[in-house]
Every structure is written in C-alpha cells, then in structure tokens.
Amino acid sequence: MAVEHPHMNHFSPQILISNNREMVDQGNKNVYEYGMNQMDSGLTYSIPISRKRSRESSSFDASEFLCQNNNAQFVNGNEFDSQNKGIFTFLGQDMSMQIYQQQLEIDRFIANHTEKVRLAIQVTRQRNSMRLIAAAQEGIKNKLRSKDDEIVKMSKLNYALEEKVKSLNVENQIWQQMAQSNEATANVLRLNLQQLLTQIQQQQQQQQTANDVEDNESCCGSNYEEEHHGNNNGTTTIDNNGDTLNRLCRNCGIVESCVLLLPCRHLCVCSTCESSINFCPICKSLKNATLHVNMS
Structure with a gap:
C-alpha cells in the first residue's frame, strides 16, 4: 500500500526570497560543493541544477528549485550511516536528519497500518472460522439429539416388548396349570363315572336276582281275585273248577x-x-x- 506523503516546506519565505546576493551565492556554492546523495531509507532525490549562474538574476527562486524533483521512491530503510552517506544541506542547514526522521515516520505509519489490516483480516478469518465451526457443531448436535431420541424410543419399545413377552409367559404358565388341573379333574370324574356305572350294574344284577327269587315265590292268586272283582261288577262268573x-x-x-x-x-x-x-x-x-x- 503506497501512502503519499505531503511535501513540507521547511523554509521560510524570507529565506527563500532575499535581496542579499551573497547569501544566495553562498547557498548555491554549498549545493554544488556537497551535492545530494541517496539516503539509507531508500528515499532518493535527483535534483538537476544548472551549473551556470546568471549574473543578471538578482534573486534565487527557491520554489522553482523544489519543483524540479521528478523521481521519488519509497524503499524500506532502518539505519542511517553517517560514514557511508553524504549530507543533504540547503542554505547552510543540514536537512538529512529531518528527511530521515520523516522517512522513518512514514515507514512506521505504513507498518502500523499493515499490522492493523493484518490483525483485522486475522480477526475476520477467526470469526468466520468460529461461525463455520459453530454451524457444524450445531448440525452435529441436532443429529446426535435425534439419534439419542431414537435410542430412547427404541429402548422404551424394547422394554414394552419384554414386558409383553413376560406377561405372555405368565399367561401361558397359567393356562398350562389350568389344563393340567382340568385334565386331573376329568380323570377323577371319569373314574367316578366308571365306579358309578359299575355300582349301577351291580345293583341291577342284584335287583334282577332278587326279582327272579320273588318271581319263583309269587303266586297267581291275584288273577282269580280280579275275576271275583269282575263278578261283583256284573261280568260273567267263572267257576273255580275251570282252571x-x-x-x-x-x-x-x-x-x-x-x-x-x-x-x-x-x-x-x-x-x-x-x-x-x-x-x-x-x-x-x-x-x-x-x-x-x-x-x-
């Protein structure tokens, strides 16, 4: 990111425009004598100045001198070595340190702004990452919650089926016991019926035997008694001699x-x-x- 640094005028108008020829000549002499060299910070000034002096000019236009700067480049620089670098002077004043300080301030401002932008980008990335992670976690939580609900539902259904199986087993045992008891009762009733039938047959045999004995001992006088009753009712009389x-x-x-x-x-x-x-x-x-x- 390039930051345009405003050009600052460090010279007073009284210094730039003066009627004192000696002061102007002395300044031009210093410019020619010391020259302009590249600074350690990478800021380069190339100021072409005419070597011919006009005898007719009565003053020096300093503003025209400053506008002749046509090539300025910003390069990183962290040190200022006075042994290897020259001194930029103007009108007898050393401007190198001021230019170097301004370059350091510009570099510091660019570095701070770059760091702020980097931190802002990092915070934005972290925020977006956290949002993505939160969304993924929420989706996973919803799936896990649905699976947990399904597990609970299946557990309840399994418990209900187990209870149903237990109740069916108990009912089956009850029916088996009832069947066994009914079978025992049927066996007892069958035995009692057989005994009763046997007793009835024995009684019938005894009754038949008793009837046979009574028949052998019976007489048929009742037949004659009925004949006498018939005579009393006006029926035909039968003589006892007609047996x-x-x-x-x-x-x-x-x-x-x-x-x-x-x-x-x-x-x-x-x-x-x-x-x-x-x-x-x-x-x-x-x-x-x-x-x-x-x-x-």
Missing part, C-alpha cells in the same frame, strides 16, 4: 298265559302278546321287564 279258562291271556284270550310282568308280577299275557303291550292288563302299571314261566 284252564282262568289262565288264558288277558290280551288275546286265546293262548294260556305264560309271561310274568314285572314289577307288578302278574302272570296274565302270553308270549305272543308280550311284545305288543307296555302296561299290565290287570293293574295298568308300566311294564319294566318280563319273565317266561314254564307251566308244564
């Missing part, structure tokens, strides 16, 4: 009675009419069983 007529079947009246009805134990039907009747013809009781009697 064969009294033993005829009460259903058909043709064949001799040979079947004993149970449980009333009336011997009143024949073998042919046994299957066609359900009630006793004498007492009208329900027939449960029959027993054939050999009358020969």
